[in-house]
Amino acid sequence: MSEPKYNKDSMKNVLVVSLLVCLVCSIVVSSAAVFLKPQRMANKDLDRNKNILEAAGLYDKASGVSVDIAAEFEKFEIRVVDLQDKRVLSDIEAIDLGIDARTYDQRKAAKDPAVSKVLETSEDIASISRRARYSVVYLLREDDDIKKIVIPVHGYGLWSTMYGFIALDGDMNTVSGITFYEHGETAGLGGEVDNPAWKAQWSGKTIYNDDGVALKVIKGFASADSPQFNYQIDGLSGATLTSRGVQNLVSYWMGDDAFGPILDDFRG
Numbered sequence: 001m002s003e004p005k006y007n008k009d010s011m012k013n014v015l016v017v018s019l020l021v022c023l024v025c026s027i028v029v030s031s032a033a034v035f036l037k038p039q040r041m042a043n044k045d046l047d048r049n050k051n052i053l054e055a056a057g058l059y060d061k062a063s064g065v066s067v068d069i070a071a072e073f074e075k076f077e078i079r080v081v082d083l084q085d086k087r088v089l090s091d092i093e094a095i096d097l098g099i100d101a102r103t104y105d106q107r108k109a110a111k112d113p114a115v116s117k118v119l120e121t122s123e124d125i126a127s128i129s130r131r132a133r134y135s136v137v138y139l140l141r142e143d144d145d146i147k148k149i150v151i152p153v154h155g156y157g158l159w160s161t162m163y164g165f166i167a168l169d170g171d172m173n174t175v176s177g178i179t180f181y182e183h184g185e186t187a188g189l190g191g192e193v194d195n196p197a198w199k200a201q202w203s204g205k206t207i208y209n210d211d212g213v214a215l216k217v218i219k220g221f222a223s224a225d226s227p228q229f230n231y232q233i234d235g236l237s238g239a240t241l242t243s244r245g246v247q248n249l250v251s252y253w254m255g256d257d258a259f260g261p262i263l264d265d266f267r268g
């Protein structure tokens with residue numbers, strides 16, 4: 001009687017080989033994720049810094065001109081502000097609170113009940129639910145005068161929370177630029193918040209009038225003939241909800257519960 005032939009295509013072999021392949025692949029993928037984490041974090045920081053520079057008009061990705069991001073970023077003075085007490089902290093006060101302005105994670109702080117505030121529905125214009133008590137701002141000085149201030153902002157669009165920066169000139173009222181470094185809006189619709197042409201029209205617009213935050217992202221196009229032109233930004237076509245999200249985040253972060261009083265302070 002002949003020996004039963006070894007069947008390499010048996011169900012058992014197929015399962016063992018599949019499991020081994022899965023195991024090897026998952027080890028490779030998770031090792032790569034662990035080993036590349038520092039690189040990913042560094043790239044994320046670099047991207048944020050590029051956005052800060054771009055908002056302040058010190059870097060223009062579209063121009064193709066290469067800029068030493070680290071060297072340019074060093075020009076900023078990073079200050080910690082207390083949004084609850086509405087004041088800028090001294091470096092010593094920030095250190096006493098355990099805040100290193102260079103590495104402070106405002107998003108993480110916003111989730112910590114000890115250092116964040118739950119926003120009532122009536123004040124939660126940007127739909128962010130809670131905000132950190134402390135934030136950083138980036139100042140660019142010329143001699144002793146503040147030439148630009150870059151402020152981190154975020155708010156809900158249609159699908160996602162959009163994170164970005166708004167830069168103002170030294171008068172703390174004229175917009176220098178806006179950038180978003182993270183959002184999940186639809187490419188070609190809400191994703192047009194990244195469109196350089198749309199962002200370009202923010203430069204020179206005015207945030208405040210005598211009644212408070214006046215800048216609006218309107219539906220349609222801002223007309224140069226309108227007396228409100230300086231306070232108007234074109235809405236994104238086919239993306240009214242994202243446009244409204246941008247409008248709301250400007251209203252909230254430039255308003256009284258956020259940076260409004262801090263900007264008054266700097267203006268003074």
Ligand SMILES: Cc1cc2nc3c(=O)[nH]c(=O)nc-3n(C[C@H](O)[C@H](O)[C@H](O)COP(=O)(O)O)c2cc1C
Pocket residue numbers: 158159185186187189190191236237238239240241242243
């Ligand atoms: C697949 C899909 C993706 C969309 N993405 C967005 C978006 O990112 N932002 C947005 O405001 N509207 C988006 N919309 C459109 C909204 O549902 C809504 O119709 C629109 O905001 C209304 O804007 P309009 O009045 O300018 O047309 C999307 C619609 C579809 C079908």
